[in-house]
Amino acid sequence: MKKMKSTLLSLLIAGAVINPVHATTMNGDSSSRNDDSLETFRVYVEANNPSSKSTLQAQYSPRWELTENGFSTDMNEKQFEALQNNKNFTVTKVPIVTLDTVDLENDNMIENEVTDSTIAARASQQLPWGIKAIYNNNNLTSTSGGSGINIAVLDTGVNTSHADLVNNVEQCKDFTGATTPINNSCTDRNGHGTHVAGTALADGGSDKGGVYGVAPDADLWAYKVLTDSGSGYSDDIAAAIRHAADQATATGTKTIISMSLGSSANNSLISSAVNYAYSKGVLVIAAAGNSGYAQGTIGYPGALPNAIAVAALENVQQNGTYRVADYSSRGYASTAGDYVIQQGDIEISAPGSSVYSTWYNGGYNTISGTSMATPHVSGLAAKIWAENPSWSHTQLRSNLQARAKAVDIKGGYGAATGDDYASGFGFARVQ
Known part of the structure; x- marks a missing residue:
């Protein structure tokens, strides 16, 4: 089995860990964008008001609208930099999570x-x-x-x-x-x-x-x-x-x-x-x-x-x-x-x-x-x-x-009697 690369940040999944990576890119349909030869990546945009949000949504197809004035979409680096300089918006790159065991x-x-x-x-x-x-x-x-x-x-x-x-x-x-x-x-x-x-x-x-x-x-x-x-x-x-x-x-x-x-x-x-x-x-x-x-x-x-x-x-x-x-x-x-x-x-x-x-x-x-x-x-x-x-x-x-x-855990690094930083309250069971 291959070892995880050291550059990955830890994020977990069932015997697994997951990591946010801030600049991972992906290819996308850029037909409505300024330069379709550039790689695109996922960003989250928060507008200062509904009007600014509507204006931007006309240019970029929303993926998820998770807040009243915010949505995620794909754009390239030039578009991202331009939006960062626009006082009407706050834009951040969406982290990626990765699984390992x-x-x-x-x-x-x-x-x-x-x-x-x-x-x-x-x-x-x-x-x-x-x-x-x-x-x-x-x-x-x-x-x-x-x-x-x-x-x-x-x-x-x-x-x-x-x-x-x-x-x-x-x-x-x-x-x-x-x-x-x-x-x-x-x-x-x-x-x-x-x-x-x-x-x-x-x-x-x-x-x-x-x-x-x-x-x-x-x-x-x-x-x-x-x-x-x-x-x-x-x-x-x-x-x-x-x-x-x-x-x-x-x-x-x-x-x-x-x-x-x-x-x-x-x-x-x-x-x-x-x-x-x-x-x-x-x-x-x-x-x-x-x-x-x-x-x-x-x-x-x-x-x-x-x-x-x-x-x-x-x-x-x-x-x-x-x-x-x-x-x-x-x-x-x-x-x-x-x-x-x-x-x-x-x-x-x-x-x-x-x-x-x-x-x-x-x-x-x-x-x-x-x-x-x-x-x-x-x-x-x-x-x-x-x-x-x-x-x-x-x-x-x-x-x-x-x-x-009711089931205290005392084994392992940091485990001790009562609420500890390794096992928490203990082992919750059916009976």
């Missing part, structure tokens, strides 16, 4: 690349170790729960025809190609998104011979926000977050957004979208990142107060508890011990290393990272919410925190 042999970040020999045609593990651990039952034979709750998986897409996922699919949308979500299109040629979805809600398939996720009765909203290579634009991710929140409102249903992705820098488009979704009653759960074990390494949006940041546990016992993986990003020791979630805090820990789950080719695969830990918590949240449908998302979050406090 964790190499457990040497703790290096590696590209999410596997060989056919690592992928099983049928499930060799129906109840992976993480599922047994979160259920606190080594003799578990199946899982249950989550009925009526939506889990929106924002990722590389999902193989919605996978035998263990097909019964759960309610929405399948692609945010990476067009200026509006493409319905019934969320093909995953990477594997990451399918793996995440399986951990959250795989139901074992119609023959019950497949793998089980935490909440097999939950509904899957598969939103493709990253391309097959594992990279994507921040505005596409922000648009999907807002869309999930609006869909939750329109359908009157309880919704959890599960994001195994993140960036080392706080992106305003994504952070404002997370705050918007949270204001609509949606619970947002995100990977902490794979940049540990130094302090202050949690990625965004996991680092935001309105998102639950999830750390990764190994299937290893230390000091009488599971151990936080070395690669799992950490918060700050200065804010540990207060049981209060601030920006840059770990909130909950869950199984993340050597996680077995569904794969994009219809089979199964084992990968690692905080990306893998995140859907364990998303599935648990769906299971608990289904059992307590009158709860608000904040009541649900409080319950998850209480469950985490």
Whole structure:
């Protein structure tokens, strides 16, 4: 497997990390622009007033309108520089996020690349170790729960025809190609998104011979926000977050957004979208990142107060508890011990290393990272919410925190008794 280039910034996705790159270019249709020979790139434009916005939209086709006077579009360098000098607009380049995974042999970040020999045609593990651990039952034979709750998986897409996922699919949308979500299109040629979805809600398939996720009765909203290579634009991710929140409102249903992705820098488009979704009653759960074990390494949006940041546990016992993986990003020791979630805090820990789950080719695969830990918590949240449908998302979050406090984690760098900067409140479980 290839090692990640050192120039990439860390942003995470299920055993994966994601990075904002500020000047990546892409080719586009420039027929209405000044110089169609120049490469174009994605930008976000904020106008000072609606009139200025309308004027600019006549020149540049909007991709996503994420604020009242702002929209994303493509333009070349000359156009970008000209707009920077126009006092009526604020223009910034839209960061790209990139996916990678964790190499457990040497703790290096590696590209999410596997060989056919690592992928099983049928499930060799129906109840992976993480599922047994979160259920606190080594003799578990199946899982249950989550009925009526939506889990929106924002990722590389999902193989919605996978035998263990097909019964759960309610929405399948692609945010990476067009200026509006493409319905019934969320093909995953990477594997990451399918793996995440399986951990959250795989139901074992119609023959019950497949793998089980935490909440097999939950509904899957598969939103493709990253391309097959594992990279994507921040505005596409922000648009999907807002869309999930609006869909939750329109359908009157309880919704959890599960994001195994993140960036080392706080992106305003994504952070404002997370705050918007949270204001609509949606619970947002995100990977902490794979940049540990130094302090202050949690990625965004996991680092935001309105998102639950999830750390990764190994299937290893230390000091009488599971151990936080070395690669799992950490918060700050200065804010540990207060049981209060601030920006840059770990909130909950869950199984993340050597996680077995569904794969994009219809089979199964084992990968690692905080990306893998995140859907364990998303599935648990769906299971608990289904059992307590009158709860608000904040009541649900409080319950998850209480469950985490009951299972303290003391293994791994920075882990200690109580609220610590490595494991947060602890390991939230079914029982």
